[in-house]
Amino acid sequence: MTGGAARLLALAAAGVLAASPAGASVTRVPAGDGARQAVAGAAAGDTLVLAAGVHHGPLRIERGLTLRGEAGSVVDGGRRGTVLEIVAPGVVIEDLAVRGSGTRALTIDSGIHVIAAGGVVIRRVRLDDVLYGIYAERATGLVVEDCHLHGRATPGDPSGEGNGIHVWYTPDARLAGNTIDHFQDGIYLSFAHNTLVAHDRLQDNARYGLHTMYCQQNRLVENLFTRNVAGVAIMFSNHLVVEGNDVLHNRGPRTYGLLLRDCSDGEFINNRLVDNTVAIFMDNSNRNRMRGNLIQDNGWGLLMFSSCDGNEFAENNVIHNDYPVALDMRRTNNRFDDGARGNYWSDNAPYDLDDDGVSDVPYSPVTAFAFLSKQYPDLAILARSPAVAALGVAERVIPAMRPSEAVDRFPLLEPVAVSGGGTRRAPRATAPAWATLAGFGALALFGLLGLLRGWRAP
Numbered sequence: 001m002t003g004g005a006a007r008l009l010a011l012a013a014a015g016v017l018a019a020s021p022a023g024a025s026v027t028r029v030p031a032g033d034g035a036r037q038a039v040a041g042a043a044a045g046d047t048l049v050l051a052a053g054v055h056h057g058p059l060r061i062e063r064g065l066t067l068r069g070e071a072g073s074v075v076d077g078g079r080r081g082t083v084l085e086i087v088a089p090g091v092v093i094e095d096l097a098v099r100g101s102g103t104r105a106l107t108i109d110s111g112i113h114v115i116a117a118g119g120v121v122i123r124r125v126r127l128d129d130v131l132y133g134i135y136a137e138r139a140t141g142l143v144v145e146d147c148h149l150h151g152r153a154t155p156g157d158p159s160g161e162g163n164g165i166h167v168w169y170t171p172d173a174r175l176a177g178n179t180i181d182h183f184q185d186g187i188y189l190s191f192a193h194n195t196l197v198a199h200d201r202l203q204d205n206a207r208y209g210l211h212t213m214y215c216q217q218n219r220l221v222e223n224l225f226t227r228n229v230a231g232v233a234i235m236f237s238n239h240l241v242v243e244g245n246d247v248l249h250n251r252g253p254r255t256y257g258l259l260l261r262d263c264s265d266g267e268f269i270n271n272r273l274v275d276n277t278v279a280i281f282m283d284n285s286n287r288n289r290m291r292g293n294l295i296q297d298n299g300w301g302l303l304m305f306s307s308c309d310g311n312e313f314a315e316n317n318v319i320h321n322d323y324p325v326a327l328d329m330r331r332t333n334n335r336f337d338d339g340a341r342g343n344y345w346s347d348n349a350p351y352d353l354d355d356d357g358v359s360d361v362p363y364s365p366v367t368a369f370a371f372l373s374k375q376y377p378d379l380a381i382l383a384r385s386p387a388v389a390a391l392g393v394a395e396r397v398i399p400a401m402r403p404s405e406a407v408d409r410f411p412l413l414e415p416v417a418v419s420g421g422g423t424r425r426a427p428r429a430t431a432p433a434w435a436t437l438a439g440f441g442a443l444a445l446f447g448l449l450g451l452l453r454g455w456r457a458p
Contacts, residue, residue, distance in 0.1 A: 031055055035075065039067070044088075050075070050096065057083045057100075064090030069097065076100045082113045083130070089118045093125055101130040105162055108132060111149075114139040122147060132162035133183065142173040151183035153206040155227065161206060163188040167195065175200060185211040186228070193217055200224070208233040208259075209250075212240075220245060230256040231276065240266040244419055250276045257298065260285040268293060270419040279321070282308045291315050291338075294418045300326055302365075304334065314338040317415040318365070319346040325365035325406065332406050336365060342408035344415045352413050363411040 031053025052072035077083035102109030186202030225231030257276035350359030
């Protein structure tokens with residue numbers, strides 16, 4: 001051996017020693033029943049490498065070790081209880097497949113169950129055929145990244161199923177780069193403050209893509225929520241940042257893109273909400289700021305109850321929705337501009353005499369037909385009829401017909417740029433001449449009678 005080669009070997013050995021805790025060992029575990037004994041006999045800091053093949057669980061990890069899989073290694077729980085239970089801080093689970101949890105929600109049968117253990121890292125793990133994917137309770141600083149979780153739930157039928165990643169009383173968690181499908185909720189956060197959810201794909205779940213309860217200061221960044229009953233359901237949670245997410249194709253009865261209930265002081269920025277039954281639903285949610293969002297091709301763009309107050313919508317693109325905005329009150333303290341700029345509305349016919357990109361004529365986003373349809377849902381069958389088109393013309397001509405005082409004082413002539421999403425130009429709305437001619441007076445009278453019948457005092 002040459003002197004140079006000897007020096008390289010010495011440096012490599014020194015690097016291995018520096019990277020390993022003093023006294024820590026690396027043990028390769030063959031497939032079969034040996035994993036339980038290996039885990040029970042390992043010391044804190046040890047690394048167990050599971051060889052390719054099936055390793056029989058369940059495994060209970062009581063010391064801060066690393067459990068790593070070779071390509072093709074699987075831990076199988078045999079559909080009894082939890083497959084991997086972690087009760088020690090600092091455990092690392094990586095490059096492994098986990099499958100076959102039990103079926104009982106009462107005992108929280110999970111692929112991986114973390115109990116009162118901080119600093120646990122789970123990365124590049126595939127979980128299949130599990131009731132709960134990863135269930136973490138009192139596990140401060142949990143990291144779950146680049147995992148694939150596939151559950152047992154049927155989309156639209158959440159009965160008896162668990163969640164993909166369930167985080168309870170666990171602050172400072174990081175959930176990033178995961179794909180989660182066929183659970184009740186893809187991610188469920190409860191009393192999990194300061195959580196980061198980023199670059200996750202949550203799809204085909206039986207209820208919600210992501211569901212938060214009683215959380216503060218969480219961040220949802222650049223995730224995809226698609227084909228769930230609701231893409232994102234935020235309840236009793238405040239001071240959230242929801243930015244750069246795609247919320248797409250969440251369709252069906254009682255289906256929402258973004259559901260906010262008792263959610264206040266949040267920032268909703270540069271999200272794309274496309275092809276949802278209801279893009280944004282708000283109830284008892286206050287002082288939220290929505291800016292730079294694309295709200296396109298939905299049934300309802302924004303559906304908001306009178307319990308909401310002080311919310312601001314500005315510089316959003318509201319394009320080709322059946323009903324851009326629906327409110328259940330005439331007077332509102334919610335704002336549809338920031339005092340200088342409003343939103344782009346594809347059904348608006350703006351006038352801009354001073355050529356500053358802002359219409360000189362305010363826009364009322366709540367139509368009489370949307371107001372009536374909210375109270376009488378069967379009217380939706382008339383949504384694209386000549387009668388409704390004529391009623392829209394009448395509203396523009398007779399402001400007194402407007403059912404709500406909600407107004408965008410500074411509507412935009414052009415769509416604004418939405419980060420990460422399309423801003424395709426929508427055709428400007430024009431008043432159809434045939435609608436003006438086709439029974440304008442009689443249809444306007446019909447609209448007025450409908451308003452009087454469905455009117456509710458503020």
